[in-house]
Amino acid sequence: MSGVVVSGVSRTFPSVRGGDPVQALAPVDLTVGEGDFVAILGPSGCGKSTLLRIVAGLDRPTTGTVTLDGKPVPGPGADRGMVFQSYTLFPWLTVVENIEFGPRERGVAAAERRATAEKLMAQVGLTQFANHYPKQLSGGMQQRTALARALANDPKVLLLDEPFGALDHQTRSLMQELLLSIWETHRKTVLFVTHDIEEAVFMANRVLVMSARPGRFKSEVTIPFAHPRSYKLKTTPDFGRLEEQLTEDIRGETIIAVQAGF
């Protein structure tokens, strides 16, 4: 089976200072086929990031397994690139050096990794900023660099943990279009976590709604729009109907989450 297969994965965090153990994630199953773009939509604290971290290998599942192309994932690795919500560029490296980090760790020759970085910088529109340090960049530019950095390893899967969550609305829209155009070119397998309904419907082929803690999949919606998609799609009636349906699905969960105090 190619792609990512999550089967029976749950995560319970051990108790802190005599409290009860917290089950963040109920056992969940998920298959993301090769070249698919799947968005996981859920209220904050529902365990969607925990699931993504488990797929990345940054966290261990309490039960269940994650496989990539049929092989269990042993831990974090270059085959699963990740972009985080927080700004995680290395502050001591310039934009181009940040993008070259992964290939350098894997022992790719200097000329080859520079060529990769230049190609990616052109794609995300950062060529003029190659020698800038992250602190000299805006939030949107930093996340564009982070996206290019993850793509530089040519990973099999791209894991995105609310990568545009800290950006303002306008910048976020442009970033969505950029990511979508990159996906339309590379057709990478993407697992995207977000709490933004519009973002999920605009980019994904499938949207999975996650329940309040402990997280499990409550419903799945297939997004029928053909690629390439334009930003104008967001104002069509079909788009609005899907948004409305998902809003209803997620609203109940958000109320539960708020009442539980997350």
Added chain:
Amino acid sequence: MKPLEPVSTTARVGLGIAFFVIFFAAWAAVTFGGLVPKIFLADPVTMLQEGWYLITNHGFLVDIGVTVWRVVGGFILAALVAVPLGLAMGAYKPVEAFFEPFVSFARYLPASAFIPLFILWAGVGEKQKLLVIFVGSVFQIVLMVAVAVGSIRRDLVEAALTLGARDQGIVGRVMVPYAAPQIAEILRLVLGWAWTYVIVAELIGSSSGIGHMIIESQALLATGQMIFGIIVIGVIGLISDFLFKAVNQKLFPWSTI
């Protein structure tokens, strides 16, 4: 004046110099005005004259050179041991668990209290001076470097892991560059403390160095010479601080953006 309101560069320099002027003016006033007897405190002019006399007739520049050599030598030895150990402790928790309790204990052992013991072991030569500075600096550097390295942002380590970095890459190409500017700052700070240890070591048992000159001058009640020696230490400290800052800015341009 408002809280946190910035001050212009000219005003900053002017204010900094103004304090020195006021300080020397007050000193001149109490000494020339006869408020403090000459035997306890020399006036600024006498201080400068006696300083010049030390340099021209007693080879005080050689003493300064000897003291600087001792500080730098002992400090470099301490840094060579302490920085790698601190890095290992910051990166690997079992290493930290092994060394941290002892180093925390040893840090509170006053280096100056060891001087009699060091004289017994190493005599009053250079070895003993280096030993005092080494013991005074090494534990401080170890602990502070371990904290600096251990405070690495976890998300940066995770990002590196998802980019395919392994242990060596995490330590060598994430933790070390992250902590490098802080380590440089730690070394600058501890170098300042090393100056205290060298003078104490020279006061107790020595035949050369700034501390030796100060203790000789005490026997002659030459307060001008003593103060000149102390001021020389301050000026050297200021210069080394300035050099350290300049080098840090050159080496780590990203940390000061």
